[in-house]
Amino acid sequence: MATNNPYAAYQTNTVTTSTPGELTLMLYNGCLKFIQQGKMELAKGNLEQKNIAIQKAQAIVTELMLTLDTSYDVSKNMLVLYEFVNSRLIDGNIQNDPAMFEEAAGIITEFRDTWKQVIQINRSKQYSNVSEI
Template sequence: MYAKNAYNQYKQNSVNFASKDQLLLMLLDGAVKFVKIGRQALADKDYAKCNQNLKKTQDIFYELMATLDLSQAGEWGPKLLSVYKFIIDGLVQANIKKSLQMLDSVIPLIEEVKATWNEAYKISKHMR
């Protein structure tokens, strides 16, 4: 019991004291985790669990869209916004159609977005 409470406190502090960059990476870690849980649930025909986790993934990308500052993003901002929209659309369609194939085409995109932001974070950290 104590270990669980200590871990929960650690997680809470991680979020409370994380930089904006670190929060973005945490969100993307969550997106990858939830989409993979959703995929497994779909494969297991546990549609409620699939729906729940795909919606969590969508919510993360909606949050990323809402917090993207297009006035600061330059030319890559609108492109990134369209990638986020494409991912959300793919998640919605895979969820509606209960299609593993459609989901399998979206998962690598989510992983690529995560990898790209991880790389950008590493580069920006070295530039500071």
């Protein structure tokens, strides 16, 4: 099925050609985007749109939780933090508390920034190995 929307085609191509690490980074960025949208909608008093945005952020956190390989201790610790983030999003959504959204966003930002560094380190190692050939 061909698409007439170049932006949609670009998005599809970006997702289908990204590495698993890049996809995880996209999930973190998407989660942060939806948390920010939820906070903005709450500030405007648009509770329905706030709810939709926060539920999208929760869905991303759930996906991150489901894809963890819990055979590693670090993954088990990450799972606990993801569960905490999810609980902050749920409680913030119920109580209309932007501080809870901020708390969740802070943790996701830490994960995102760390993940970004890991990707950059792996790329530099990959490219240094290529130059040795």
